[in-house]
Amino acid sequence: MPVNVVIIDDSPTARHNIKYYLVGIGCVVAGEAEHVVDGLRLFRELKPDLVTIDLIMPKLDGLDPLGAVRTMKQEAPGLAVIVVTAVPYPKTIASFLKEGVLHYIVKPISQFSFDPAARKLQRMFPELHYNSVRRW
Amino acid sequence: MRWGIALSNANSIGYVPDAVGNGQEALEAIERVSYDLVLMDCRMPGMDGYEATRQIRRRQGLGRYVTVVAMTAHALPDDERKRFDAGMDDYLSKPLEIEDLAAVLDRARGRQTSPPRRCRPALRVQTSGDRADRAEEPALDAVIMASLRAQDGLLDGLIETVMKEVPQQLQRILASLAKADGENAAIAAHSLKSIAAMFGARRMQNSAANVEQMANVRAIENARSEFEQLQKECARVLHELEMERARPVA
Numbered sequence: 001m002p003v004n005v006v007i008i009d010d011s012p013t014a015r016h017n018i019k020y021y022l023v024g025i026g027c028v029v030a031g032e033a034e035h036v037v038d039g040l041r042l043f044r045e046l047k048p049d050l051v052t053i054d055l056i057m058p059k060l061d062g063l064d065p066l067g068a069v070r071t072m073k074q075e076a077p078g079l080a081v082i083v084v085t086a087v088p089y090p091k092t093i094a095s096f097l098k099e100g101v102l103h104y105i106v107k108p109i110s111q112f113s114f115d116p117a118a119r120k121l122q123r124m125f126p127e128l129h130y131n132s133v134r135r136w
Numbered sequence: 137m138r139w140g141i142a143l144s145n146a147n148s149i150g151y152v153p154d155a156v157g158n159g160q161e162a163l164e165a166i167e168r169v170s171y172d173l174v175l176m177d178c179r180m181p182g183m184d185g186y187e188a189t190r191q192i193r194r195r196q197g198l199g200r201y202v203t204v205v206a207m208t209a210h211a212l213p214d215d216e217r218k219r220f221d222a223g224m225d226d227y228l229s230k231p232l233e234i235e236d237l238a239a240v241l242d243r244a245r246g247r248q249t250s251p252p253r254r255c256r257p258a259l260r261v262q263t264s265g266d267r268a269d270r271a272e273e274p275a276l277d278a279v280i281m282a283s284l285r286a287q288d289g290l291l292d293g294l295i296e297t298v299m300k301e302v303p304q305q306l307q308r309i310l311a312s313l314a315k316a317d318g319e320n321a322a323i324a325a326h327s328l329k330s331i332a333a334m335f336g337a338r339r340m341q342n343s344a345a346n347v348e349q350m351a352n353v354r355a356i357e358n359a360r361s362e363f364e365q366l367q368k369e370c371a372r373v374l375h376e377l378e379m380e381r382a383r384p385v386a
Binding site (some may be wrong): 010011012013014016017020055057058059077086087088107108110111 | 196219220226227279283287289290293294297298300301305320323326327329330331334335
């Protein structure tokens with residue numbers, strides 16, 4: 001069974017980078033969204049196993065990323081969520097971890113910062129191949 | 137005296153700090169001296185730390201980026217948003233631990249284009265000429281570029297995306313500033329800052345951070361001035377990425 005992912009980030013470059021690392025361990029990117037509202041729509045339509053979400057994006061309909069994560073986790077408690085953001089504050093990290101996100105990556109995403117997330121994902125989805133993560 | 141602890145700790149790990157008693161005095165000191173970093177108490181009599189930081193970001197103009205680190209006993213998520221909106225870069229919880237202070241100073245060092253100085257310099261006014269002096273420095277970080285090259289199939293696609301996105305984000309900032317829409321200008325500048333960080337393009341990163349902070353505090357005119365610098369930094373980065381694309385495969 002493929003591990004399907006929806007990536008929510010307003011930056012195409014960031015999405016490209018996140019996709020590179022996820023595809024590298026065997027995930028399939030089912031959808032990409034530029035903002036939270038579209039991300040939530042794709043989450044409901046595509047029912048992914050994993051969602052990655054950025055925190056600084058244009059606000060639409062007053063929906064913020066924390067609210068979106070809460071909604072997604074309520075509708076799909078088994079969903080894996082990874083936050084990928086440039087916001088480094090420990091309390092923000094804590095508030096997302098409290099909502100049950102699997103991992104929080106501070107941008108720029110790199111092999112090193114992605115590594116712990118890959119390990120957690122492989123534990124959750126044994127079909128992923130953490131060991132084959134490319135290294136330099 | 138709480139700041140006394142911060143001062144002696146900073147001193148013991150190789151920084152030479154000055155101390156002032158409130159936000160207004162901090163602004164006056166920053167006008168006189170080009171500091172690398174400000175440790176800012178959030179709650180102070182008179183002008184508090186949030187307002188002082190907003191003022192620093194508004195006045196920053198084309199000057200070099202000053203890292204502002206909040207010192208606070210409040211660690212609620214709302215306070216965090218308040219610090220971010222005011223333009224603070226990082227924070228330290230009270231009671232202050234020397235390890236935390238050292239870590240924050242270390243992170244701040246990463247944000248600066250020049251290496252940290254052990255001694256603060258004499259009064260120095262940044263001019264556009266200072267930036268021109270450094271114009272010949274490579275725009276991209278050699279170590280980061282080497283690590284990106286080492287990852288199969290990453291760099292070419294990444295450069296192609298960046299080539300398309302950077303002009304779009306610059307256009308978005310310009311259009312947002314024209315409408316005095318600080319929020320969307322800040323979000324676009326934030327994206328450029330993240331892109332710059334991927335390649336270790338520190339000058340572009342600092343300039344984008346300046347525009348982001350100014351736009352966040354609605355200092356639209358200052359953001360417009362800094363935007364010109366950001367355009368130049370983006371052009372240098374795109375030029376070097378273009379050269380990277382043309383580089384023969386090793």
